[in-house]
Amino acid sequence: MKIFIGMNNVASLIGDYTEGFKNLGHEVFSVTRTDHVFTSNNVDLNIPVLVKGKMKRENNFSPQVQEKWTKFYNEMAWQKALEADVVFFLWSSFMEDCSDLPLLKKMGKKIIVRFVGSEVRYPPFEREFCKWGGLPYGDNNLSENIDSFKKKLNYIRMVELFADVVIGSSTLSLRPSFTNGFGLFFKRDIPQRTVHNEIPIIMHAPSKRLTKGTNDWLVVFDALRANGFKFGLKFLEEIPHEQMLREYSTADIFCNSLIYSGRTAMEAMAAGCVVLDVGYKYRNKKDFKYNLRAFGITETQENIDNFFEKGGFEYLFHAPTIKVNYENVVQKLAEIILDLPRRRELAQKSIEYIDRLSPKNTCVEIFQAMDAPDSFNTAIKSYWSPFLTRHYDATNTTMEYKKIFNTYTKMVKKCTWYKRYIQNCERGGLFF
Template sequence: MKVLHLPYGGQMVTLCSALREIGVEAASCHYYKSNFNFKPDLCLHLQQVPPTKHVMIRTEFFNRAVQEFDVFHFHFGQTFLPDHSDLEYLKKMGKKVVVQHRGSDVRRLSIARQYGNPYVQVKYPDEKAIVSELRKLSAFIDHAIVADHELLPYVREFYKQIHIIRQAIDLRRFEPSYPSAAAKAPLIVHAPSHSFIKGTQFVREAVRKLEKRGYAAKLQILHRVSHEEAVQIYKRSDMIIDQLRIGSFGIFSLEGMALGKPVVCYIRDGLLDTYPKELPIINANPDNLYDQLKRLVGHPERLPELGLQGRAYVEMHHDSLKIAKQLAELYRQL
């Protein structure tokens, strides 16, 4: 069984590496060079050629890949060709196909607000376009993967079978560096991929309020840095703030926990019970972020223990080798 993951994302790279370790031949392919310097097994480097040639290059790659691979694992709702016309051929050829939705590719404001999240915003407001894409995909793909129950309502009506498989992290790449219990001016790191969607303005406001009220804390917000550089900065931090609007946590939270850092993130009402009970994330929304940070900054002795809990959580539930075994089992079922 040979598996191909595409078309972009650090998770693809992590998953393929783990799949190979458990004996599954797997390769990751990016269409464009990663802005975060992720290193896939293959890259088409479409950024180097005129847009008029992109479909031709993708079609040529598709024709080669069909001859070589047995399973195709698509991410972010993208396939070989922009119009998804490749999917009908893959089905006729008897290839195994699964799509993994990551978040912004399926979130719709009309659905998000049904779950009592007053802070939620979405990256793509055109709901008709999102639904159209989901219909095209699900016409030929029976199996979809999401990371948690927050994403489930956006895709539930489209696919025959939906699998919840959590995000993966290669723990060996994240040596814990626990914060000091005596930190006098804790360093808070926030690394938004999209400042408005992630609630960066609320992070700035909360830290400014801390400073005005005499609490010593430093804030570092990361933009457009390589993943390697970002991880080095995370290691020096005392706590991590992830996203404050969406209502669930992402890869940034996992990396923070793997490094032994307390993580602050907003988990919406009704979702907490769907995660393992050991989840140690400090649940904060835009309205109470200041209060939560005040407790942490004012009591640095809590930070190491929270860091230890976070590391234990990702070891238990997000180890890439464990996730790879779940994927391998799914591939056998397709």
Template structure:
């Protein structure tokens, strides 16, 4: 939210994100970090101050969605942005993905009930990719695929050295079950018997601290179960690092052809990490391609133009 708001401000609009999900990640740019009670106190002022209401993660200003009929009455523009776990129907996710973990998604009937209530008033949605799209496409009149946005000024590439004797492999699980940390660390232990490298698992640190540590990495393993890539993969590519993440075979063609992610799941992760440990030049090459990819598709200056088009046509 904060990244999109800052990009909108750069384009001459007024934008602010109200965040009720406060975590150790400590995001603060263009955000009001607020609790639900304080948000309710600002309710009237927010209703009167804004023209476009861009909601996230299946939540709105009111826990019971009672703000939606009021916004409709006032002819305000509304759109919902779904991110994955808020709409990932369990059985549907398993259909195309034998590895997927959906333990942090609500029960199917809760997701369905929420989507039904939201779509009575909000007719269009945004998702980050086609993995999320398939869960919501039958509920909305229109779903827009808008890539994850990051502010590249905060990410200066530091490409892996081709002469480093002890490469550093990093993994930062915000949710170890979702990211597949168990499988990742099992394979790391196996590889440690054959290679000389350092492994760090990064947890419970602010976003700023994590990015500083990532600058020294030679290989970043993100998520090996979900079937698509997320924010951490994008940030890692922006830093010029080779990234290992699982992309579902049926989704590969929905991403730009230049996507330089090393496609890795629990069954092939050993070979994929081994390949990178054996090829320092490949690590650097993928790091450079990753940076170029993010500049082309994930820079908030690029994504914001697509977002404004979506707003203008609501």
């Protein structure tokens, strides 16, 4: 089977999925339209790198030349997608309005989409979600205007309408996320730390300071030092990905994010670091009662536990990291600095945990969901969030936003998953 995967290599995920599909014997062609110093560039078609190379050879760095070669390589990528049996998008599809999705569907392509991050985050909904889940809100640099809202909502609903498998979710999501397609990690060549120092080395390496809570981490480090705690500190930024993979093993403790988790946490775990990461309070077993209702299953604690275990949620949501938030981070970091035996224990558990995140096994699960998207087996490995229909406070949402929201909701009302999970209701002018 031929698989096309693109378009943005966020968190080196394209390489992870490519590894899994190739291990299953499939032919994969990978493309990225973005190139970051902190992600792996091991793709077949790295458009920005190729465009820069063409401009350098022509000694012409004008916008016109850049546009010419960008268009050339995008057309090349499109031809590869047309040759594929399966098209897998991360962050975006080819067209900004997603008009390529119905076209690919009509041509008989299977479509997989993974939501990754801020491409599906809209601040007012994010803030409400964080308030509900007891999380800090960190994306203060995202646009808040009607055009941004419409663009993101269009992307989400078009994906929900046309994709065979949706991995990941947004606070604007209505469709369940196939959670078993989410947890994978291709280790590459990451040296492992085998000995932990009594006086630990702490590392923080933000890809973006704002979304990793860097300024707050610096306050935490200063507070601990002021109270006599001894530790070394490595603060790394803009390190090339291959070099960064070698850096993790030089640290005992890795302080990831106080706002959003991410790939660096898994890379640090693979190296044998103890990882401090944001704690997701909202991922609670009690939320899964709504998933049971969709199938008419009695909401007993036994059934909730069974659903949680069979779907792999216990495993995916409870990595052996130290869960921190703004209220407890100073205490948690102080405790682990002083507790060398626990650091050694968590380091070993972290390595074992990462070893289980097989790209091959994850891609097997994705294919099973792709072949039977509406099956019970797929459903028990998916998670539907009750946030929008049961928790979102629409009091401050303007009529213009509500009208747009309701228009896009109508797009997906006839879908099988919609009828299964969502009861007809109205919340402050939002109609479901």
